[in-house]
Amino acid sequence: MPPATRAHAPAGRPRDPEVDRRIIDAAVQLYGEAGWAGFSLEAVARRAGVGKASIYLRWSGKEQLLADALAARVANVADSDTGTLRGDLITLTRQLLRVYLGDARRAAHRIAVEAPGIPEVARRWTELRESQVLAARAMVRRGIRRGEIPENTSVTLLLDTLCGGAVMHIMTTPDGLVGQLVRDADRYAEELVDFLLHAVREANR
Known part of the structure; x- marks a missing residue:
């Protein structure tokens, strides 16, 4: 069970x-x-x-x-320590892509809008989302402690950009191209993370 x-x-x-x-x-x-x-x-x-x-x-x-x-089926984003910030963020992005591209993708999109009107669901959904945010923040803080990105990096802005970018990319992809997006999900996760980490380092030079 x-x-x-x-x-x-x-x-x-x-x-x-x-x-x-x-x-x-x-x-x-x-x-x-x-x-x-x-x-x-x-x-x-x-x-x-x-x-x-x-x-x-x-x-x-x-x-x-x-x-x-x-x-x-939907809330399955968890902490992952691969040993590098890049590896952790790629894993995080892939988890997000699986949620919003998988069999439960329609439910994932709906619940973000409808949860506040369903008390039991809202309570559980809030708890799960908070645990996911804590896991994601832990990944970035490990990267800061290892010196992979500057210590003054905004954890919130980094994760907002990463997660928001991944979800927006999915939401704006035409239905006819979703299959291709699923096939390219791993590559896209790597490209998104590399782009973001490069931007963070360049901004703090």
Whole structure:
């Protein structure tokens, strides 16, 4: 069973992890397509090919289900220490690209707008985003301590530029070119990071 759902399952017979996966996947897909207004446990159950009772055995309602589904499939940006700032930032960028180019991309775009209106989802989403920001800031601070970039570098501006640039690049790519973007994602991550680090060093000469 995915970690996000484990705490909500009642004691008793172990749940089928395949059913958990199907429900999580169905919830993310449905939310991405229909948004909160079109999100219901009945629709998730139909898409997952399970009875609604199977969902209620695991989640108390649709807010809790969506919060767990997003945590499992969308919010997966984590700290990574490759030994260099360049390597860390490339890994960070690749993680962002996977989120916004993967199967959950529609849900990722929607939740940024709709989360404030969904209390349980908003709370979980805020916690997850804060943990991701802390992980990203840790990468940059390690680079500063190693002397890879000047110590007066603004961590906030660097990450705003990097993450904002990656997401904006995805959002402005025409639908017909998304497949090419997916294929070129690793190269793009390297080029974006190299461009940004060069600009940071040049600005502090």
